[in-house]
Amino acid sequence: MxxxxxxxxxxxxxxxxxxxxxxxxxxxxxxxxxxxxxxxxxxxxxxxxxxxxxxxxxxxxxxxxxxxxxxxxxxxxxxxxxxxxxxxxxxxxxxxxxxxxxxxxxxxxxxxxxxxxxxxxxxxxxxxxxxxxxxxxxxxxxxxxxxxxxxxxxxxxxxxxxxxxxxxxxxxxxxxxxxxxxxxxxxxxxxxxxxxxxxxxxxxxxxxxxxxxLLGKYGLVKVSREEYEALDKKYIIGTKEESFSVTCLTSEKQFYAENYPKAVVENAHIDDIIVLILGGEK
Amino acid sequence: MKGLLVKDFKILMNQKKFMIMFVFVAIVLSFSMDSSFIVSYISMIGTILTLSTISFDYQDEGYSFLMTLPIRRGDYAIGKYAFTVLGLACFWGVSIVLQFASFFIQGHEFDLAETLLADICLLPLFIFVAAVLIPIEIKFSPEKVRVVMFLFFGIVLVIAMGGKALLGTLQDKTGIEFVSKLEALDSVNPLPLIMGVFAISVIMLAVSMIISIRIMEKREF
Structure with a gap:
């Protein structure tokens, strides 16, 4: 169309x-x-x-x-x-x-x-x-x-x-x-x-x-700085460093939920995606 | 096209206060002044009123939305000419009715053919005004239109004054009385002359419309 x-x-x-x-x-x-x-x-x-x-x-x-x-x-x-x-x-x-x-x-x-x-x-x-x-x-x-x-x-x-x-x-x-x-x-x-x-x-x-x-597969992965270093970043689209942790945007939240039990994996809203893609560092 | 004409008509109707004042002044003038002035006054104000619809379209980025309506860009320009010609015809018609009403009420004697001929002779002037102003109004923002019109009428004034000075110089050098030569036109049959002037004004309007269509086609909104 x-x-x-x-x-x-x-x-x-x-x-x-x-x-x-x-x-x-x-x-x-x-x-x-x-x-x-x-x-x-x-x-x-x-x-x-x-x-x-x-x-x-x-x-x-x-x-x-x-x-x-x-x-x-x-x-x-x-x-x-x-x-x-x-x-x-x-x-x-x-x-x-x-x-x-x-x-x-x-x-x-x-x-x-x-x-x-x-x-x-x-x-x-x-x-x-x-x-x-x-x-x-x-x-x-x-x-x-x-x-x-x-x-x-x-x-x-x-x-x-x-x-x-x-x-x-x-x-x-x-x-x-x-x-x-x-x-x-x-x-x-x-x-x-x-x-x-x-x-x-x-x-x-x-x-x-x-x-x-976007709403089903994309997610936020919250890890400590040390955990971030060890993280497989192949599905990470954007990151944002906080005081003591790093928030990552992923297009495969299930992958991180299954393989990184210590990581906090949350659903991402479009606002989070925008902030992490536009404002984060890859 | 019908939608454009309805829109322009609605804009005119929304200028009620001005319209009432305008009609009141027209009626007062028709019973107190020279009858030919009434026709030119009403027709001129009417032409300017119809043209003012262009600046209303310009307000609040109105053109962008108008161009999404089911018209081609050129249709907008054509619509403005159609509305102006229709408006001029209506205002001119009303002015003539008022003129004759004034004659009857005041008991003035008049020659019907001569009066109508004089009224018809005014039309090319308003057609000329429309032909000049429509492309200017379509091309420029209302703020710039004021500057452009000021410049335009300034240039017309300079040309008129320059022409008068030139005529005076030529008259002095050649000894030919140009004004008396022009007076000789009174004895000439006016019909071909009027038709010629009409034809020129219509051609000007057509050229003006082509220019306006091109302006609209090239414009970005």
Whole structure:
């Protein structure tokens, strides 16, 4: 469904160099620090920027060759851009009706009501959470095959984040062939939603794994400095030295649990993986 | 395209306070001033109002999201020209209604054909303004647009003043009275001249639209 092959985009002081393959019916997460290249990647997929080099194919076409009909198959929610804030939900409905033949007005109105979005208030008077919900509902308003969501939960409190994630889950339950590419710097959002995760740093993919593998096989191995010296490091991806011990990230936690009884082996969350890959020393 | 036009219409409708003030001033003017001024005032403000939708699109990185909607980049530019032409036609039409209402209420005598011809002659001016301003507004941010427009009108003023000075010098050297020569145009049939000016303004608008489409196609969001 989406294929990026050595996609490169250069800016002053930043270079994106990405290869990705996202098949149909997958929920793919992009995770990385602010400025890692997540939004640039999504903008390239949407054809908003022209790559410096490399290949990009979305729904079988180059994004810059998209017709209006092709774009109807994609629903987008960008973190820093949307409908003008002077508009009300009523205005947004009228505009969406003009753009999409498949716009399901009744369904959209119902979802807005469920999320308690006022119809007559300008978006500029909405809370951050309400704006985020509206952006996501707009992206889903025309039964798109592919959803591209850029930081849909950024800046939201826990309840608003859960609401947004539930909206996305419901959309996926309605049709299993739908695909989603979602970027976030909040790992817990992606853990419960994505089939696979790409970790981006400095414009490069530093890790790509199925979420089940990440959470099932990856782990933290905590050992003393002496034990660390004797440790077989073939499955160690990153390490972090503490005051009296060393914490290691492994892609085979079972191996260390079985062979090093003195070592403390724990499950790793995506945050741990990020910290140890980006912040640790190999 | 329909979505773009609805969006622009909604932006106009959101400027209610300005619109009410504008309509109020237009009505006051229509009963107190020269009728041709009413037509040019309403049409000019109307043109500027329709063009202001471009700066609304620019706000809060709005272009990025707009370009993800089901339109091609060039459609955005074409939509702006369509909306401006539609807007100009509506505002110009309303201004003429007000003009004739003012004539009737004040009991002024008027020549229908002559008045309409004078009103029609104003249209190429607004088409010219739109042809110049749309690519500038699409190309630059609202802050830069102000600078570019200031420079543009400055250059127009310098050219006008330079032309006047040149004409004066030529008149002094050759002894030909250019102004009286122009007055001779009064006796010429105005229709071909008006049609010629119209054709030029439409060609300018078409060229301007091609430029705007190219700007949109090259732009990164």
């Amino acid at each position: 989406v294929r990026l092959n050595n996609l490169q985009k250069e800016y002053k002081g930043f270079k994106l160099d990405i290869t990705m393959d996202i098949p149909e019916g997958r929920v793919t997460g992009l995770i990385g620090r602010n400025g890692a290249g997540k939004t640039t990647t999504l903008k390239a997929i949407l054809g908003l920027i022209e790559p410096t080099s490399g290949e990009i194919e979305v729904l079988g076409k180059k994004p810059r060759e998209f017709t209006a009909e092709d774009k109807k198959q994609i629903g987008t929610a960008l973190s820093s851009s949307g409908f003008n804030l002077i508009f009300t939900v009523k205005d947004v409905i009228a505009i969406l009706k003009g753009f999409y033949k498949d716009f399901n007005e009744e369904d959209f109105r119902n979802k807005c009501r469920q999320q308690e979005l006022p119809f007559d208030k300008p978006i500029k008077d909405f809370s951050t959470g309400m704006r985020a919900k509206l952006r996501v509902l707009v992206a889903m308003s025309h039964s798109a095959k592919l959803l591209i969501l850029d930081e849909p939960t950024a800046g939201l409190d826990v309840i608003a984040r859960n609401d947004v994630l539930n909206i996305i889950r419901t959309y996926l339950e309605e049709d299993s062939s739908r695909s989603v590419i979602i970027s976030s710097h909040i790992s817990t959002d992606l853990e419960g939603l994505c089939d696979d995760i790409y970790m981006i740093n400095g414009g490069k993919i530093i890790l790509h794994e199925d979420t089940d593998t």
